[in-house]
Amino acid sequence: MTKPHSTVIPSCTWSRPIGLGWDKPYTVRYASNIDDGPWHGMPLGGFGAGCIGRSSRGDFNLWHIDGGEHTFQNIPACQFSVFESDGTSSQSYALATEPPKNGSLAAWKWYPASTTTQSTGTYHALYPRSWFVYENVLQAQLTCEQFSPIWAENYQESSYPVAVFNWNAHNPTNAPITLSIMLTWQNMVGWFTNALKSPEVQIRDDGSPVYEYQPRLGDSQDNYNLIVENTEYFSCICSRVVDDQSVEEGDGSWCIATIKHPQVEVFYHTRWNPAGTGSDVWESFAADGSLPNYQDASPALENTQIGSAIALRFTLQPGETLDIPFVLSWDFPVTEFAAGINYYRRYTDFFGRGGNHAEAIASTALTQYQTWYKNIENWQQPIIDREDLPDWFKMALFNELYDLTSGGTLWSAASELDPIGQFAVLECLDYRWYESLDVRLYGSFGLLHLFPELEKSVMRAFARAIPHSDDHQRVIGYYYTIGADTTTAVRKVAGATPHDLGAPNEHVWEKTNYTCYQDCNLWKDLGSDFVLQVYRDFLLTGADDVQFLADCWAGIVQTLNYLKTFDLDGDGIPENSGAPDQTFDDWRLQGVSAYCGGLWLAALEAAIAISDILLTNHRGATAVLGVSPMSKWRSAEDTEELGQRYRVWLAQSRTVYQEKLWNGQYFRLDSESGSDVVMADQLCGQFYARLLGLPDIVPSDRALSALQTVYDACFLKFCDGEFGAANGVRPDGSPENPNATHPLEVWTGINFGLAAFLVQMGMQEEALKLTGAVVQQIYRNGLQFRTPEAITASGTFRASTYLRAMAIWAIYLVIDSKRHIR
Secondary structure, X not given: OEOOOOOOOOOOOEEEEOOOOOOOOOEEOOOOOOOOOOOOOOEEOOOOXXXXXXXXXXXXXXXXXXXXXXXXXXXXXXXXXEEEEOOOOEEEEEOOOOOOOOOOOOOOOEOOOOOXXXXXXXXXXXXXXXXXXXXXXXXXXXXXXXXXXXXXXXXXHHHOOEEEEXXXXXXXXXXXXXXEEEEEEEOOOOOOOEOOOOOOXXXXXXXXXXXXXXXXXXXXXXXXXXXXXXXXXXXXXXEEOOOOOOOOOOOOEEEEEEEOOOOOEEEEXXXXXXXXXXXXHHHHHHHHOOOOOEOOOOOOOOOOXXXXXXXXXXXEOOOOEEEEEEEEEEEOOEEEOOOOOEEEEOOHHHHOOOOOOHHHHHHHHHHHHHHHHHHHHHHHHHHHOOOOOOHHHHHHHHHHHHHHHHOOOEEEOOOOOOOOOOEEOEOOOOOOOEOOHHHHHHHOHHHHHHOHHHHHHHHHHHHHHOOOOEEEEEEOHHHHHHOOOOOEEEEEOOOOOOOXXXXXXXXXXXXXXXXXXXOHHHOOOHHHHHXXXXXHHHHOOOOOOHHHHHXXXXXXXXXXXXXXXXXXXXXXXXXXXXXXXXOOOOOOXXXXXXXXXXXXXXXXXXXXXXXXXXXXXXXXXXXOOOOHHHHHHOOHHHHHHHHHHHHHHHHHHHHHHHHHHEOOOOEOOEOOOOOOOEEOOOOHHHHHHHHOOOOOOOOHHHHHHHHHHHHHHHHHOOHHHOOOOOOEEOOOOOOOOOOOOHHHOEEHHHHHHHHHHHHHOOOHHHHHHHHHHHHHHHHHOOOOOOOOOEEOOOOEEEOOOXXXXXXXXXXXXXXXXXXXXX
């Protein structure tokens, strides 16, 4: 046990009464999309290590143990329980508010849920910390503080597969109270891997690709549990008998552990039946807070389930307080993509690759968890203490980082080419491919600000992919849904910036452009997105990593040349084709568009700045990651010539952009459709230009006029500003087409990006009003810790656990930069 520390819960957490449901949570817009329901809590676990989640009703229900895959269901045997006695009466509860639906554990008594008139406690979350505060049921004051070791610019512990549960118990009465806290855990080794090694890819009703994932839930044959202890720690390890020394996906171990203390009794049970009534642990625990101290390490037979349990019993005198730490760790070192394509996880750089290190990870946590907690506090407190930011904004700012843990995250072991490994987060659970470049244009600001080296590793992966080609023909979902004559296209054209870094069922980082709803080789924003993110990542991480620019320069040159081939009329700006060929991939743009054209202008400015930096530092593309096709751009003369070429393109493009799109109030959607729609994100290129200290791509007064028009039409006049800004409506707030999809959706990340632009242009009050509307919709309607891409005015959502929403960190970055300027 440890010296009690005062449990101070920040005022800016997201909170919810324990077990209280939602009257009318958002529901999914398309039946083919995932809708787990509102019971999502803050995830626990390191980046790319696999993670778990515990909801506000106390159940462990999220299991992202297999990289890139999603399993959402309550495993009832994985649970905390509490026993309390004052010497005359006692009570005991499993600390979840809903009994198992399958009828198991019938002997257990479940904690009462809060109602609208009576609270039994409160759940709080401020990622990576969360708290359960139990009230009005027990005599003792009991709080569970849970966290994983994640803090800014920490490239070691942030990868650990571990969760700390620090229980704080206080006796406020005038008589002694005996408490016992029990952690039970089912042995799930071998469960989290796809039973289908080569799942067939299908096309869903919305045109996007999907494959089947069948985890081996319940396959526990040969699993066993055993006690390991020393003078300091007491642990129970859940493992499995393996035939040889090779470690495959799903092989590994779990561990539950705690610290020994002479005033605390430790009880255990290594083999109880999670599929039964649960009386084999509950009978003794409910009687006096003990367990039978039963050990049996024999392997489980077929169709047999086994669980482990540790209980800690102690007595608190009146006014006494005690902290009781539990640790849960897991060690599943291998992520398998397609059959036979295996990667080791980042944490194995520190604990080994054998899959038998869960106990070592737990011991490390028990030794260091107090230091970890202080590091988290030191990172968060300066933001928590800021008086210029409202509490709801601080809450959302930290909690939207949940996606770095539970977004199907990958973080590979280090290599010579990638000294801190490779990193990737899914676009979302429905669109299950990694680091979609158009999405991360907005959603990568959190990673950039907090883990810049991981951010740059992602961009290097895109740089490596640009020269490659994949001539495999595949069905394009959009072509298929509209009945086009030709429904296939090649997967990847050399020189095209890929849309994404691949999917978990193939080979992430190597086999790119997984999505096939559109032919992304024809998109008009991706090349510009790449250039802008490269320069942004250089500039906003100290502007001194010139090698990073050199690594990406060849990709910049090749993709700008490729994108320029779509300038069919020679006016300097690549034209949109009339198909949805950009991030709004169900919205047709025709000719020069405000969105893609603005990004093109800003990208040319960024490319010019990069060429100047490389020339100043005597770097051409001399370290282009060994990509031989780029060798012709190695000289300083070539770099200077390219810079001049981009200046010519820019001068031509800037005039055309103004002439074709400015209507005196805002920039038209495009030059050829004749639409009068006000597009919310029409000046994303201008936002990026200012963010990066580049010349404005449009006059400042025109940018401000357009932005004010967007705020008025897309936000205030769209449902009276209740939901946020719609992507595109007419100047009076009405829809151009009432049946349109993307224009009438409110995209969370686009709204946060728009809010950052508002701050940049001196409209911070409006920015916070807009942001607050979106945050309220997410966190009051059961979308917390699964923030979707889109919500609608009818209470539906699309694409949960979406990467783009971390754009809220762009708002913080711009506010912070203005603060420093002042």
